[in-house]
Amino acid sequence: MADVVAVSAWWTPLAAALLGVFVWGAAAFDGALTAGSRGMGPGGSLTRPLDGVARLLRQRRIVTLSADRLLWRVGGAGLLVAALLMVAVTPLGRWTLSDLDVGVVWFNAMDVAVWAFVWLAGWGANSVHPLVGGYRFLALALGYELPLMFALTAPPIAAHSLNVGAIAGAQGHVWNIVWMPVAFVVYCIGVLGFSLWGGFGAPLASDIAGGVRAELSGVDRLLLDAGRLALLVAGAAFAVPMFLGGGVGPLLPAWAWTLAKTAVLVAALVWAGRRMPVLRPDLLLEVGWLVLLPAALLQDLVVALVAVWVR
Amino acid sequence: MGLTSFLARRATRAARVLVVASPDAFAVRVAAERQVVARGWRLAESPADADVLLHVGRVLGEMGEVAGRLWDELPGPRARVAAEIVAAVPAALDEAAALLLDESLQTADAAGRTPPDVGAAEDDKGMRDGDMGHGDMGDGDMDMDMTMSPDGIALASGSEDDRDGLEMDALPVRLGPVLPHWPAGLVVDATLHGDVIAEASARWVGSGGGSPAADDTRLAARACDDLAALLSLAGRGDLANASTAARDALVDGRDADALRFLGTLRRRIVGSRLLRWTLRRTAVLDADRVRRIGLPPAAAGDCYDRLLTLVDRAEDQAAVTPGAAGPALTLDSLGQALLGLDLGAARLLVASLGTPAGEVVTVHG
Structure with a gap:
């Protein structure tokens, strides 16, 4: 069933550029929603993210006293790298950069690497607010990561494969989201979690002066902000082969359907994140372990039973 | 060029x-x-x-x-x-x-900026182009008689009453006077164990000893501003913007608009189950404790109760011109109320009490 072709690594810059375009779009959409909540029109929303990039490129980077610079910068830049590595195993229609047999595990490994990156970015500044932001992220991650892992397990069980292309191909006309709605919702919560978006923004919240990014300026801040949105986009893009039927759709070619589905999901995640209040870690742990985790496990059980019955 | x-x-x-x-x-x-x-x-x-x-x-x-x-x-x-x-x-x-x-x-x-004044000088060929203190919001005079202070920054010390008995887990941190969604000029000198406040004392800086009420701008606008701060801290920037719009209408003298905005805002606040869930059981002050530490009776309850109180206060004061002031709040009781809370809950508590007024009293937990 795996009808995905691995393309040459020379296409990587194109994939990165595509990711960049989506990040820009997500930032513009978020800006337009902010303008809307202030009673202003969406005019200029498309160029405003570029102004922000120009500002950060022009701004000097500052260094705190006794900062652990290496780890600080590794953490700040790591989010963008993790997002790119997620995209590397995500097929665009029929093409993929890397047709790994264990693509789902690879994706999961990247989202766990985010733990380290956010913590290092908080730790490295040697300053109290970023450090508290780092604590908060680890506590939140404890709450969302296990449910996310089990949600990621459902589509591979159904497809009898950890290969992302095979999972997309196994769906046919009934998308996974139809009979794995719980796994899909838990997955989306996990995506908001590892991109620190919406209710998962406590590590970057204004009550601790920006938290992890309180001491970041210039290009360091740009990398962290872009990395966070890139993770949101990569998470949405990965949901397309996992839950939304991959490139399946009428009229348009497979790659166009993949992009369209990704765009819709990114917009939905950006919108939903803005409607969520900040989740304090203690609250999320309660929900994550008492509600989301059992729900994801039950979903896996149902999927496993169906998979055994059918084949 | x-x-x-x-x-x-x-x-x-x-x-x-x-x-x-x-x-x-x-x-x-x-x-x-x-x-x-x-x-x-x-x-x-x-x-x-x-x-x-x-x-x-x-x-x-x-x-x-x-x-x-x-x-x-x-x-x-x-x-x-x-x-x-x-x-x-x-x-x-x-x-x-x-x-x-x-x-x-x-x-x-x-070109004219000097590298930071580092105790143990660590030369980086002029690459340091900022002068950052430890902690970003103005760290004051930390206790410097420590045995070890790398780069002139004192290490965190231990504390007798640390809840988890960790060494180097009592960190003096100053909150304010410049912090987002924080009453301008309020300073809380706190000792943190992890991110939990173990000691706190509050005071005002920057206003010649007077309280914020010296400014005669309408109290209703202040109440909307307090409400916006709490909503921002709770992560609902969109609702905070609606409250800010009501504040601006009051400042401009468009009272009818402001009341309409506040009515809509109240419906949206009450309608958000997630918001209620995150603020319920947060920074709870029972009636006994409120009386003992000298907070106004309206402060009893959790952050969600106090959020609704702020909405009421904003609406009442916008409807009656000029409205009654919010209940007086002493700095002494504010410091006591913060003890035992983590930073996030403490910030929500301060915002949910509204702009405080009073004189300097130090409290030790």
């Missing part, structure tokens, strides 16, 4: 402003915040995030020293401007934009 000035022009359109406000300059601060938003600029969350340092009202004494330290932490290109009265705000921001665009001035400013 062309590219540099193009970049500078685009960058200046997205400038971020760190406001250092004197506590008695509510009207000027509101005007400044509105102007910043109207220009498509944004308020900065920390000095590292800021291009412009804006003094609002008369920034004097200790507040002036804090402003000086914050100025050292702006990465640059940077501009420092002041507006003492409402009418001076547009000109101050125009000046800031002009300063940010002045290439030669910014280059000279960058």
Whole structure:
């Protein structure tokens, strides 16, 4: 069933550029929603993210006293790298950069690497607010990561494969989201979690002066902000082969359907994140372990039973 | 040259402003915040995030020293401007934009900056181009008689009553006087165990000893501002913007609009189950404790109760002109109320109590 072709690594810059375009779009959409909540029109929303990039490129980077610079910068830049590595195993229609047999595990490994990156970015500044932001992220991650892992397990069980292309191909006309709605919702919560978006923004919240990014300026801040949105986009893009039927759709070619589905999901995640209040870690742990985790496990059980019955 | 000035022009359109406000300059601060938003600029969350340092009202004494330290932490290109009265705000921001665009001035400013005053000098070939203190919001005089202080920063110490018995887990941290969604000029000197507040004492800086009520701007507008701060901290920026719109309407004397905004806002707040869930059981003060530490009776309950109280207060004061002041709140009781809370809950508690007023009293937990 795996009808995905691995393309040459020379296409990587194109994939990165595509990711960049989506990040820009997500930032513009978020800006337009902010303008809307202030009673202003969406005019200029498309160029405003570029102004922000120009500002950060022009701004000097500052260094705190006794900062652990290496780890600080590794953490700040790591989010963008993790997002790119997620995209590397995500097929665009029929093409993929890397047709790994264990693509789902690879994706999961990247989202766990985010733990380290956010913590290092908080730790490295040697300053109290970023450090508290780092604590908060680890506590939140404890709450969302296990449910996310089990949600990621459902589509591979159904497809009898950890290969992302095979999972997309196994769906046919009934998308996974139809009979794995719980796994899909838990997955989306996990995506908001590892991109620190919406209710998962406590590590970057204004009550601790920006938290992890309180001491970041210039290009360091740009990398962290872009990395966070890139993770949101990569998470949405990965949901397309996992839950939304991959490139399946009428009229348009497979790659166009993949992009369209990704765009819709990114917009939905950006919108939903803005409607969520900040989740304090203690609250999320309660929900994550008492509600989301059992729900994801039950979903896996149902999927496993169906998979055994059918084949 | 062309590219540099193009970049500078685009960058200046997205400038971020760190406001250092004197506590008695509510009207000027509101005007400044509105102007910043109207220009498509944004308020900065920390000095590292800021291009412009804006003094609002008369920034004097200790507040002036804090402003000086914050100025050292702006990465640059940077501009420092002041507006003492409402009418001076547009000109101050125009000046800031002009300063940010002045290439030669910014280059000279960058060249003239000195590396940080490091105790154990660590030469990095001039790569340090900022002067950042430990902690970003003005760390005061930390206890320096420690045996080890790398780079002149004292290590955290231990504490007898640390709940988990960790060594080096009592960290003195100063919250305020400049912090997003925090009463301007309020300073809380706290000792943190992890991120839990073990000791706290509150005081005012920057307003010649007076309380914030010295400013006679309408109390209803203040109540809306307090409400916006709490909603922002709770993560609902969209609802906070609605509250800010009500505040601005009150400042402009459009009371009917403000009441309409507040009515809609109340429905949206009550309708959000997630918001209720995150604020319920947060920073609970039972009636007994409220009485014992001397808070007004309306402070009893959790952050969600106090959120609804703030909405009521804003609506009552907007309907009756001029309304009654919010209940007086002493700094002594504020310090006591913070004990045992983590930083996030403490910030929500301070915002949910509304703008406090009172005199300096130190409390030890």
